[in-house]
Amino acid sequence: MYYKELESFPENFLWGAASAAYQIEGAWDTDGKGPSIWDEFSRIEGKTFEKTNGDVAVDHYHRYKEDVAYMKKMGLKAYRFSVAWSRVIPDGEGEINEKGLAFYENLVDELLANGVEPVLTLYHWDMPQALQDKYGGWESRKVITAFKKYCEALFIRLKDKVNYWVTMNEQNVFTSLGYRWAAHPPAVTDLKRMYAANHIVNLANAEAISLFHELVPNGLIGPSYGYGPIYPLTADPSDVLAAENGEAFNNDWTLDVYCKGTYPKFIMKQLERLGIAPEVTPEDSRILKAAKPDFLGINYYHGGTVRQNRIEKPEESSSDQINTEKNFSKTDPYLMQPKEEQAMAPEVPMFNGIENPYLEKTKWGWEIDPVGFRVALRRIQSRYDLPIFITENGLGSLDELTEDKKVHDDYRIAYLNEHLLEMKKAITDGVEVIGYCAWSFTDLLSWLNGYKKRYGFVYIDRDEHDEKTLERIPKDSFYWYQEVIKENGENLK
Ligand code: BGP
Numbered sequence: 001m002y003y004k005e006l007e008s009f010p011e012n013f014l015w016g017a018a019s020a021a022y023q024i025e026g027a028w029d030t031d032g033k034g035p036s037i038w039d040e041f042s043r044i045e046g047k048t049f050e051k052t053n054g055d056v057a058v059d060h061y062h063r064y065k066e067d068v069a070y071m072k073k074m075g076l077k078a079y080r081f082s083v084a085w086s087r088v089i090p091d092g093e094g095e096i097n098e099k100g101l102a103f104y105e106n107l108v109d110e111l112l113a114n115g116v117e118p119v120l121t122l123y124h125w126d127m128p129q130a131l132q133d134k135y136g137g138w139e140s141r142k143v144i145t146a147f148k149k150y151c152e153a154l155f156i157r158l159k160d161k162v163n164y165w166v167t168m169n170e171q172n173v174f175t176s177l178g179y180r181w182a183a184h185p186p187a188v189t190d191l192k193r194m195y196a197a198n199h200i201v202n203l204a205n206a207e208a209i210s211l212f213h214e215l216v217p218n219g220l221i222g223p224s225y226g227y228g229p230i231y232p233l234t235a236d237p238s239d240v241l242a243a244e245n246g247e248a249f250n251n252d253w254t255l256d257v258y259c260k261g262t263y264p265k266f267i268m269k270q271l272e273r274l275g276i277a278p279e280v281t282p283e284d285s286r287i288l289k290a291a292k293p294d295f296l297g298i299n300y301y302h303g304g305t306v307r308q309n310r311i312e313k314p315e316e317s318s319s320d321q322i323n324t325e326k327n328f329s330k331t332d333p334y335l336m337q338p339k340e341e342q343a344m345a346p347e348v349p350m351f352n353g354i355e356n357p358y359l360e361k362t363k364w365g366w367e368i369d370p371v372g373f374r375v376a377l378r379r380i381q382s383r384y385d386l387p388i389f390i391t392e393n394g395l396g397s398l399d400e401l402t403e404d405k406k407v408h409d410d411y412r413i414a415y416l417n418e419h420l421l422e423m424k425k426a427i428t429d430g431v432e433v434i435g436y437c438a439w440s441f442t443d444l445l446s447w448l449n450g451y452k453k454r455y456g457f458v459y460i461d462r463d464e465h466d467e468k469t470l471e472r473i474p475k476d477s478f479y480w481y482q483e484v485i486k487e488n489g490e491n492l493k
Helices: 037-041 060-074 098-113 129-135 142-158 171-179 191-215 237-260 265-273 282-290 370-384 410-429 476-486
Strands: 014-018 078-082 117-123 164-169 220-226 230-232 296-299 304-307 352-354 388-392 433-439 458-460 472-474
Touching (some): 014 117, 014 388, 060 472, 117 388, 129 142, 164 191, 164 388, 171 220, 191 220, 191 282, 220 388, 230 237, 237 370, 410 476
Parallel strands (some): 014 078, 230 304
Protein backbone atom coordinates (compact mmCIF):
# COMPACT_ATOMS: atom_id res chain seq x y z
CA MET A 1 0.00 0.00 0.00
CA TYR A 2 1.29 3.41 -0.86
CA TYR A 3 0.06 6.46 1.00
CA LYS A 4 0.67 10.06 0.02
CA GLU A 5 0.20 10.98 3.62
CA LEU A 6 0.19 8.90 6.76
CA GLU A 7 -2.45 9.28 9.43
CA SER A 8 -1.47 10.92 12.68
CA PHE A 9 -0.88 8.95 15.83
CA PRO A 10 -3.93 8.94 18.11
CA GLU A 11 -4.17 11.96 20.36
CA ASN A 12 -3.55 10.12 23.63
CA PHE A 13 -0.92 7.84 22.23
CA LEU A 14 1.26 6.43 25.01
CA TRP A 15 4.82 7.32 24.02
CA GLY A 16 6.85 5.34 26.47
CA ALA A 17 9.95 3.43 27.40
CA ALA A 18 10.47 0.21 29.32
CA SER A 19 12.62 -1.65 31.82
CA ALA A 20 12.53 -4.72 34.05
CA ALA A 21 13.22 -5.03 37.77
CA TYR A 22 16.21 -7.36 37.68
CA GLN A 23 17.85 -5.37 34.92
CA ILE A 24 17.75 -2.00 36.68
CA GLU A 25 16.94 -2.08 40.38
CA GLY A 26 19.95 -3.57 42.10
CA ALA A 27 19.39 -3.67 45.89
CA TRP A 28 19.02 -7.40 45.41
CA ASP A 29 18.71 -8.16 49.15
CA THR A 30 17.74 -4.75 50.49
CA ASP A 31 14.72 -4.02 52.70
CA GLY A 32 13.70 -7.64 53.05
CA LYS A 33 13.83 -8.68 49.40
CA GLY A 34 14.15 -12.44 48.92
CA PRO A 35 16.41 -13.95 46.24
CA SER A 36 15.02 -14.65 42.80
CA ILE A 37 16.08 -17.35 40.37
CA TRP A 38 18.18 -14.74 38.57
CA ASP A 39 20.02 -13.79 41.74
CA GLU A 40 21.09 -17.40 42.08
CA PHE A 41 21.57 -18.26 38.42
CA SER A 42 23.86 -15.31 37.74
CA ARG A 43 26.21 -16.64 40.42
CA ILE A 44 26.77 -19.91 38.59
CA GLU A 45 30.13 -19.84 36.81
CA GLY A 46 29.83 -19.34 33.07
CA LYS A 47 26.14 -18.55 32.93
CA THR A 48 26.24 -14.81 32.26
CA PHE A 49 28.56 -12.56 30.30
CA GLU A 50 31.73 -11.99 32.30
CA LYS A 51 29.89 -12.96 35.49
CA THR A 52 27.66 -9.89 35.37
CA ASN A 53 24.66 -9.81 37.64
CA GLY A 54 21.94 -7.49 38.86
CA ASP A 55 23.18 -7.05 42.44
CA VAL A 56 23.60 -3.34 41.84
CA ALA A 57 22.45 -3.09 38.22
CA VAL A 58 21.93 0.63 37.59
CA ASP A 59 20.83 1.21 41.17
CA HIS A 60 17.36 2.35 40.19
CA TYR A 61 16.09 1.23 43.60
CA HIS A 62 17.93 4.13 45.19
CA ARG A 63 17.84 6.51 42.24
CA TYR A 64 14.29 6.13 40.97
CA LYS A 65 13.47 9.79 41.63
CA GLU A 66 16.37 10.91 39.48
CA ASP A 67 15.27 8.50 36.74
CA VAL A 68 11.71 9.76 36.85
CA ALA A 69 13.01 13.33 36.68
CA TYR A 70 14.66 12.42 33.36
CA MET A 71 11.37 10.92 32.18
CA LYS A 72 9.65 14.18 32.96
CA LYS A 73 12.34 16.12 31.16
CA MET A 74 11.84 13.94 28.14
CA GLY A 75 8.06 14.35 28.26
CA LEU A 76 7.56 10.58 28.46
CA LYS A 77 3.88 9.66 28.57
CA ALA A 78 4.24 6.09 29.83
CA TYR A 79 6.83 4.05 31.66
CA ARG A 80 6.75 0.27 31.70
CA PHE A 81 8.54 -1.36 34.62
CA SER A 82 8.26 -4.71 36.33
CA VAL A 83 7.77 -5.65 39.93
CA ALA A 84 10.16 -8.12 41.52
CA TRP A 85 7.86 -10.75 43.04
CA SER A 86 10.42 -11.61 45.76
CA ARG A 87 10.62 -7.96 46.82
CA VAL A 88 6.90 -7.98 47.54
CA ILE A 89 6.67 -11.54 48.89
CA PRO A 90 10.22 -12.67 49.74
CA ASP A 91 9.47 -16.41 49.77
CA GLY A 92 6.92 -16.08 46.97
CA GLU A 93 3.83 -17.19 48.85
CA GLY A 94 4.00 -16.12 52.49
CA GLU A 95 4.07 -12.77 54.23
CA ILE A 96 3.95 -9.54 52.28
CA ASN A 97 7.01 -7.36 52.66
CA GLU A 98 5.59 -3.90 53.25
CA LYS A 99 8.86 -2.19 52.35
CA GLY A 100 8.89 -3.92 48.98
CA LEU A 101 5.33 -2.97 48.20
CA ALA A 102 5.98 0.59 49.37
CA PHE A 103 8.89 0.92 46.94
CA TYR A 104 6.60 0.29 43.99
CA GLU A 105 3.87 2.52 45.35
CA ASN A 106 6.41 5.32 45.77
CA LEU A 107 7.64 4.79 42.23
CA VAL A 108 4.07 4.92 40.91
CA ASP A 109 3.35 8.07 42.90
CA GLU A 110 6.50 9.68 41.56
CA LEU A 111 5.52 8.78 37.99
CA LEU A 112 2.01 10.15 38.41
CA ALA A 113 3.27 13.34 39.99
CA ASN A 114 5.45 13.83 36.92
CA GLY A 115 2.76 13.12 34.36
CA VAL A 116 3.97 9.63 33.40
CA GLU A 117 1.44 6.79 33.08
CA PRO A 118 2.73 3.67 34.89
CA VAL A 119 2.57 0.37 32.99
CA LEU A 120 3.20 -2.39 35.49
CA THR A 121 4.53 -5.82 34.49
CA LEU A 122 3.81 -8.55 37.02
CA TYR A 123 6.30 -11.13 35.83
CA HIS A 124 9.50 -10.32 34.01
CA TRP A 125 11.33 -13.60 34.63
CA ASP A 126 12.40 -13.29 38.26
CA MET A 127 10.61 -16.14 40.04
CA PRO A 128 11.28 -16.18 43.79
CA GLN A 129 14.03 -18.73 44.39
CA ALA A 130 12.05 -20.15 47.32
CA LEU A 131 9.26 -21.24 44.96
CA GLN A 132 11.79 -22.77 42.59
CA ASP A 133 13.33 -24.74 45.45
CA LYS A 134 10.09 -25.78 47.07
CA TYR A 135 7.90 -26.58 44.07
CA GLY A 136 10.10 -26.51 41.00
CA GLY A 137 8.81 -23.10 39.89
CA TRP A 138 6.56 -23.08 36.85
CA GLU A 139 6.55 -26.85 36.77
CA SER A 140 4.10 -26.97 39.65
CA ARG A 141 0.51 -25.85 39.75
CA LYS A 142 1.09 -24.71 43.33
CA VAL A 143 2.90 -21.72 41.88
CA ILE A 144 -0.36 -20.54 40.30
CA THR A 145 -1.85 -20.03 43.75
CA ALA A 146 1.28 -18.15 44.85
CA PHE A 147 1.22 -15.98 41.73
CA LYS A 148 -2.41 -15.08 42.31
CA LYS A 149 -1.68 -14.06 45.87
CA TYR A 150 1.18 -11.85 44.72
CA CYS A 151 -0.94 -10.30 41.95
CA GLU A 152 -3.81 -9.71 44.36
CA ALA A 153 -1.54 -7.78 46.73
CA LEU A 154 -0.54 -5.46 43.88
CA PHE A 155 -4.02 -5.15 42.41
CA ILE A 156 -5.44 -4.11 45.77
CA ARG A 157 -2.66 -1.70 46.60
CA LEU A 158 -2.29 -0.02 43.21
CA LYS A 159 -5.65 -0.37 41.51
CA ASP A 160 -6.54 3.30 41.81
CA LYS A 161 -3.17 4.43 40.51
CA VAL A 162 -2.15 2.05 37.74
CA ASN A 163 -4.34 1.70 34.66
CA TYR A 164 -2.16 -0.55 32.48
CA TRP A 165 -1.00 -3.95 33.67
CA VAL A 166 1.06 -6.60 31.94
CA THR A 167 0.90 -10.19 33.16
CA MET A 168 3.76 -12.25 31.66
CA ASN A 169 6.72 -10.83 29.80
CA GLU A 170 7.66 -12.94 26.78
CA GLN A 171 6.43 -16.28 27.98
CA ASN A 172 7.73 -17.81 24.74
CA VAL A 173 11.22 -16.58 25.51
CA PHE A 174 11.55 -17.45 29.18
CA THR A 175 10.06 -20.93 28.75
CA SER A 176 12.24 -21.85 25.78
CA LEU A 177 15.44 -20.37 27.19
CA GLY A 178 14.70 -21.74 30.65
CA TYR A 179 13.44 -25.25 29.90
CA ARG A 180 14.84 -26.08 26.52
CA TRP A 181 18.16 -24.39 25.98
CA ALA A 182 19.24 -24.06 29.62
CA ALA A 183 20.38 -20.52 28.88
CA HIS A 184 18.13 -19.04 31.56
CA PRO A 185 17.11 -20.47 34.92
CA PRO A 186 16.13 -23.15 35.77
CA ALA A 187 18.53 -24.35 33.04
CA VAL A 188 16.58 -27.40 31.91
CA THR A 189 16.82 -29.07 28.49
CA ASP A 190 13.66 -31.08 28.20
CA LEU A 191 10.91 -30.42 25.68
CA LYS A 192 8.20 -32.23 27.57
CA ARG A 193 8.97 -30.28 30.71
CA MET A 194 9.06 -27.08 28.70
CA TYR A 195 5.56 -27.65 27.33
CA ALA A 196 4.27 -28.65 30.75
CA ALA A 197 5.72 -25.52 32.37
CA ASN A 198 4.43 -23.39 29.53
CA HIS A 199 0.91 -24.69 30.17
CA ILE A 200 1.16 -23.77 33.83
CA VAL A 201 2.29 -20.27 32.87
CA ASN A 202 -0.76 -20.07 30.60
CA LEU A 203 -3.01 -20.98 33.51
CA ALA A 204 -1.31 -18.47 35.82
CA ASN A 205 -1.70 -15.80 33.16
CA ALA A 206 -5.39 -16.60 32.69
CA GLU A 207 -6.11 -16.73 36.42
CA ALA A 208 -4.36 -13.40 36.97
CA ILE A 209 -6.40 -11.77 34.19
CA SER A 210 -9.69 -13.09 35.54
CA LEU A 211 -8.84 -12.00 39.07
CA PHE A 212 -7.86 -8.57 37.79
CA HIS A 213 -11.19 -8.14 36.05
CA GLU A 214 -12.96 -8.95 39.30
CA LEU A 215 -10.85 -6.61 41.43
CA VAL A 216 -9.94 -3.81 39.03
CA PRO A 217 -12.91 -3.43 36.67
CA ASN A 218 -11.67 -0.12 35.28
CA GLY A 219 -8.09 -1.17 34.56
CA LEU A 220 -6.65 -2.82 31.46
CA ILE A 221 -4.52 -5.94 31.44
CA GLY A 222 -2.76 -8.12 28.89
CA PRO A 223 0.34 -10.26 28.40
CA SER A 224 3.46 -9.09 26.52
CA TYR A 225 4.46 -11.49 23.85
CA GLY A 226 7.78 -11.54 21.97
CA TYR A 227 6.47 -11.63 18.40
CA GLY A 228 8.47 -12.15 15.24
CA PRO A 229 6.77 -12.76 11.89
CA ILE A 230 7.92 -15.86 10.02
CA TYR A 231 8.75 -15.54 6.32
CA PRO A 232 9.20 -18.23 3.68
CA LEU A 233 12.61 -18.10 2.02
CA THR A 234 11.09 -18.49 -1.46
CA ALA A 235 7.71 -18.69 -3.19
CA ASP A 236 8.15 -22.45 -3.46
CA PRO A 237 4.86 -23.66 -1.92
CA SER A 238 6.76 -26.06 0.30
CA ASP A 239 8.65 -23.10 1.80
CA VAL A 240 5.37 -21.24 2.18
CA LEU A 241 3.96 -24.22 4.05
CA ALA A 242 7.07 -24.30 6.22
CA ALA A 243 6.46 -20.64 7.10
CA GLU A 244 2.83 -21.45 7.99
CA ASN A 245 4.19 -24.10 10.30
CA GLY A 246 6.69 -21.66 11.77
CA GLU A 247 4.03 -19.05 12.40
CA ALA A 248 1.76 -21.62 14.07
CA PHE A 249 4.56 -23.21 16.05
CA ASN A 250 6.19 -20.01 17.23
CA ASN A 251 3.34 -17.57 17.51
CA ASP A 252 -0.15 -19.10 17.40
CA TRP A 253 1.00 -21.58 20.00
CA THR A 254 1.00 -18.86 22.65
CA LEU A 255 -1.22 -16.15 21.20
CA ASP A 256 -4.19 -18.44 20.50
CA VAL A 257 -4.18 -19.49 24.13
CA TYR A 258 -4.05 -15.88 25.31
CA CYS A 259 -6.74 -14.60 22.99
CA LYS A 260 -8.99 -17.58 22.25
CA GLY A 261 -8.31 -19.83 25.22
CA THR A 262 -7.41 -22.79 22.99
CA TYR A 263 -4.20 -24.36 21.70
CA PRO A 264 -3.77 -24.43 17.92
CA LYS A 265 -4.80 -27.85 16.61
CA PHE A 266 -1.94 -28.68 14.24
CA ILE A 267 0.74 -28.03 16.77
CA MET A 268 -1.05 -29.82 19.58
CA LYS A 269 -1.45 -32.85 17.33
CA GLN A 270 2.27 -32.88 16.55
CA LEU A 271 3.16 -32.69 20.22
CA GLU A 272 0.70 -35.45 21.07
CA ARG A 273 2.23 -37.73 18.44
CA LEU A 274 5.64 -37.12 19.97
CA GLY A 275 4.40 -37.66 23.50
CA ILE A 276 5.43 -34.19 24.67
CA ALA A 277 2.07 -32.39 24.75
CA PRO A 278 0.97 -30.69 27.97
CA GLU A 279 -1.86 -32.20 29.94
CA VAL A 280 -4.91 -29.98 29.57
CA THR A 281 -7.87 -30.85 31.76
CA PRO A 282 -11.45 -29.69 31.03
CA GLU A 283 -11.14 -27.34 34.02
CA ASP A 284 -7.93 -25.90 32.50
CA SER A 285 -9.78 -25.23 29.26
CA ARG A 286 -12.50 -23.45 31.15
CA ILE A 287 -9.94 -21.25 32.94
CA LEU A 288 -8.14 -20.41 29.70
CA LYS A 289 -11.36 -19.56 27.88
CA ALA A 290 -12.72 -17.41 30.69
CA ALA A 291 -9.77 -14.98 30.66
CA LYS A 292 -9.85 -12.24 28.05
CA PRO A 293 -6.97 -9.79 27.77
CA ASP A 294 -7.94 -6.15 27.19
CA PHE A 295 -4.95 -5.56 24.93
CA LEU A 296 -2.01 -7.49 23.57
CA GLY A 297 1.43 -6.32 24.58
CA ILE A 298 3.91 -6.97 21.80
CA ASN A 299 7.68 -6.90 22.06
CA TYR A 300 9.18 -6.67 18.61
CA TYR A 301 12.83 -7.11 17.74
CA HIS A 302 12.92 -9.36 14.68
CA GLY A 303 11.25 -12.29 12.97
CA GLY A 304 12.63 -15.36 11.26
CA THR A 305 12.92 -16.91 7.83
CA VAL A 306 12.36 -20.59 7.11
CA ARG A 307 12.25 -23.11 4.32
CA GLN A 308 11.08 -26.67 4.00
CA ASN A 309 13.08 -29.04 6.12
CA ARG A 310 16.02 -30.75 4.42
CA ILE A 311 14.72 -34.23 5.23
CA GLU A 312 11.80 -33.93 2.85
CA LYS A 313 13.80 -31.73 0.54
CA PRO A 314 17.50 -32.55 0.53
CA GLU A 315 19.89 -29.98 -0.98
CA GLU A 316 19.44 -30.33 -4.72
CA SER A 317 20.35 -27.35 -6.79
CA SER A 318 23.17 -24.89 -6.64
CA SER A 319 20.65 -22.14 -5.87
CA ASP A 320 19.97 -23.98 -2.64
CA GLN A 321 23.50 -23.32 -1.60
CA ILE A 322 23.22 -19.58 -1.89
CA ASN A 323 21.81 -19.19 1.56
CA THR A 324 23.78 -20.76 4.28
CA GLU A 325 21.74 -22.45 6.93
CA LYS A 326 21.31 -20.03 9.77
CA ASN A 327 23.75 -20.69 12.50
CA PHE A 328 21.33 -20.25 15.35
CA SER A 329 22.53 -19.07 18.61
CA LYS A 330 20.95 -21.17 21.30
CA THR A 331 19.86 -18.00 22.91
CA ASP A 332 18.07 -16.57 19.93
CA PRO A 333 14.68 -16.51 21.52
CA TYR A 334 12.59 -15.62 18.55
CA LEU A 335 12.96 -18.68 16.37
CA MET A 336 12.45 -21.82 18.25
CA GLN A 337 13.45 -24.52 15.83
CA PRO A 338 17.09 -24.58 14.86
CA LYS A 339 18.76 -27.05 12.58
CA GLU A 340 19.94 -29.30 15.41
CA GLU A 341 16.28 -30.13 15.93
CA GLN A 342 16.58 -32.70 13.17
CA ALA A 343 18.85 -34.77 15.31
CA MET A 344 16.75 -34.29 18.42
CA ALA A 345 13.40 -35.27 17.02
CA PRO A 346 13.55 -36.47 13.45
CA GLU A 347 9.80 -36.34 13.06
CA VAL A 348 9.43 -32.73 14.11
CA PRO A 349 11.04 -30.51 11.50
CA MET A 350 8.10 -28.56 10.29
CA PHE A 351 10.55 -26.00 8.99
CA ASN A 352 14.23 -25.11 9.01
CA GLY A 353 15.43 -21.67 9.99
CA ILE A 354 17.64 -19.87 7.51
CA GLU A 355 19.34 -16.50 7.14
CA ASN A 356 17.26 -13.85 5.49
CA PRO A 357 19.38 -12.56 2.60
CA TYR A 358 17.69 -9.15 2.61
CA LEU A 359 18.28 -8.05 6.17
CA GLU A 360 21.14 -6.36 7.98
CA LYS A 361 21.98 -7.41 11.50
CA THR A 362 22.94 -5.76 14.75
CA LYS A 363 26.34 -6.40 16.30
CA TRP A 364 24.70 -9.21 18.25
CA GLY A 365 23.31 -10.83 15.11
CA TRP A 366 19.68 -9.76 15.49
CA GLU A 367 18.11 -8.98 12.13
CA ILE A 368 16.99 -5.41 11.65
CA ASP A 369 13.57 -5.49 10.04
CA PRO A 370 11.33 -2.45 10.38
CA VAL A 371 8.95 -3.64 7.64
CA GLY A 372 8.59 -6.85 9.62
CA PHE A 373 7.21 -4.67 12.39
CA ARG A 374 4.36 -3.59 10.14
CA VAL A 375 3.85 -7.19 9.02
CA ALA A 376 3.71 -8.21 12.68
CA LEU A 377 1.17 -5.55 13.58
CA ARG A 378 -1.01 -6.42 10.61
CA ARG A 379 -0.97 -10.14 11.30
CA ILE A 380 -1.74 -9.75 14.98
CA GLN A 381 -4.57 -7.32 14.36
CA SER A 382 -6.16 -9.56 11.72
CA ARG A 383 -5.89 -12.67 13.80
CA TYR A 384 -6.93 -11.40 17.23
CA ASP A 385 -8.50 -7.99 16.73
CA LEU A 386 -7.37 -6.57 20.06
CA PRO A 387 -5.77 -3.19 20.74
CA ILE A 388 -1.99 -3.56 20.58
CA PHE A 389 0.46 -1.99 23.01
CA ILE A 390 4.07 -2.18 21.87
CA THR A 391 5.80 -2.96 25.13
CA GLU A 392 9.35 -3.30 23.77
CA ASN A 393 11.32 -2.43 20.66
CA GLY A 394 14.84 -1.11 20.42
CA LEU A 395 18.43 -1.47 19.37
CA GLY A 396 21.18 -3.02 21.46
CA SER A 397 24.50 -1.43 20.60
CA LEU A 398 27.93 -0.48 21.85
CA ASP A 399 27.69 3.18 22.77
CA GLU A 400 30.61 5.47 23.27
CA LEU A 401 30.74 8.25 25.81
CA THR A 402 32.73 11.17 24.44
CA GLU A 403 35.05 13.27 26.56
CA ASP A 404 32.51 16.03 26.75
CA LYS A 405 29.95 13.51 28.05
CA LYS A 406 27.84 12.98 24.98
CA VAL A 407 26.61 9.83 23.28
CA HIS A 408 26.06 10.29 19.55
CA ASP A 409 23.79 7.30 18.93
CA ASP A 410 22.55 8.26 15.48
CA TYR A 411 22.28 4.51 14.64
CA ARG A 412 19.69 4.13 17.42
CA ILE A 413 17.80 7.18 16.20
CA ALA A 414 17.77 5.71 12.67
CA TYR A 415 16.56 2.33 13.98
CA LEU A 416 13.77 3.79 16.09
CA ASN A 417 12.75 6.27 13.42
CA GLU A 418 12.30 3.52 10.86
CA HIS A 419 10.32 1.33 13.23
CA LEU A 420 8.07 4.17 14.27
CA LEU A 421 7.41 5.05 10.66
CA GLU A 422 6.40 1.47 9.91
CA MET A 423 4.14 1.56 12.95
CA LYS A 424 2.59 4.74 11.61
CA LYS A 425 1.97 3.01 8.31
CA ALA A 426 0.36 0.10 10.16
CA ILE A 427 -1.89 2.55 11.99
CA THR A 428 -2.78 4.10 8.65
CA ASP A 429 -3.55 0.57 7.40
CA GLY A 430 -6.03 0.21 10.27
CA VAL A 431 -4.13 -1.39 13.12
CA GLU A 432 -5.14 -0.17 16.56
CA VAL A 433 -1.95 0.66 18.46
CA ILE A 434 -2.44 2.36 21.81
CA GLY A 435 1.16 2.92 22.81
CA TYR A 436 4.82 2.26 22.17
CA CYS A 437 7.46 1.61 24.81
CA ALA A 438 10.98 1.67 23.47
CA TRP A 439 13.41 -0.70 25.12
CA SER A 440 14.85 0.83 27.23
CA PHE A 441 14.69 4.08 29.20
CA THR A 442 18.12 3.92 30.82
CA ASP A 443 20.90 1.55 29.93
CA LEU A 444 20.57 -1.62 31.92
CA LEU A 445 21.81 -5.16 32.41
CA SER A 446 21.25 -7.36 29.39
CA TRP A 447 20.38 -10.81 30.78
CA LEU A 448 23.21 -12.62 29.02
CA ASN A 449 25.19 -9.78 27.47
CA GLY A 450 26.26 -7.74 30.45
CA TYR A 451 26.28 -3.95 30.50
CA LYS A 452 27.93 -3.23 27.21
CA LYS A 453 24.92 -4.13 25.07
CA ARG A 454 23.16 -0.82 25.60
CA TYR A 455 19.60 0.06 24.68
CA GLY A 456 18.80 3.19 26.69
CA PHE A 457 17.96 6.79 25.92
CA VAL A 458 19.96 7.58 29.04
CA TYR A 459 23.54 6.38 29.30
CA ILE A 460 24.64 4.89 32.62
CA ASP A 461 28.23 5.30 33.61
CA ARG A 462 29.15 1.74 34.53
CA ASP A 463 30.53 -1.38 32.85
CA GLU A 464 30.76 -5.09 33.53
CA HIS A 465 33.56 -4.83 36.05
CA ASP A 466 33.16 -1.43 37.59
CA GLU A 467 30.08 0.29 38.93
CA LYS A 468 31.83 3.61 38.36
CA THR A 469 29.70 6.67 39.12
CA LEU A 470 26.37 5.34 37.82
CA GLU A 471 25.82 8.85 36.51
CA ARG A 472 22.86 9.34 34.17
CA ILE A 473 23.72 11.03 30.85
CA PRO A 474 21.05 11.63 28.19
CA LYS A 475 22.14 10.42 24.74
CA ASP A 476 21.34 12.15 21.46
CA SER A 477 18.41 9.72 21.09
CA PHE A 478 16.96 11.14 24.32
CA TYR A 479 16.54 14.55 22.73
CA TRP A 480 15.32 13.04 19.48
CA TYR A 481 12.59 11.03 21.24
CA GLN A 482 11.69 14.09 23.28
CA GLU A 483 10.91 15.83 19.98
CA VAL A 484 8.98 12.83 18.63
CA ILE A 485 6.78 12.88 21.72
CA LYS A 486 6.29 16.62 21.55
CA GLU A 487 5.27 16.43 17.90
CA ASN A 488 3.20 13.26 18.46
CA GLY A 489 5.24 11.58 15.76
CA GLU A 490 4.55 14.18 13.08
CA ASN A 491 8.28 14.81 12.62
CA LEU A 492 9.23 11.23 11.73
CA LYS A 493 10.91 10.98 8.36
C1 BGP B 1 13.56 -8.99 25.66
C2 BGP B 1 13.39 -8.90 27.17
C3 BGP B 1 14.05 -7.71 27.77
C4 BGP B 1 15.37 -7.33 27.15
C5 BGP B 1 15.36 -7.40 25.63
C6 BGP B 1 16.71 -7.26 25.00
O1 BGP B 1 13.46 -10.32 25.25
O2 BGP B 1 12.02 -8.85 27.49
O3 BGP B 1 14.12 -7.91 29.16
O4 BGP B 1 16.41 -7.97 27.73
O5 BGP B 1 14.80 -8.60 25.17
O6 BGP B 1 17.40 -8.46 25.09
P1 BGP B 1 18.95 -8.57 25.29
O7 BGP B 1 19.23 -7.90 26.57
O8 BGP B 1 19.21 -10.03 25.32
O9 BGP B 1 19.56 -7.91 24.12
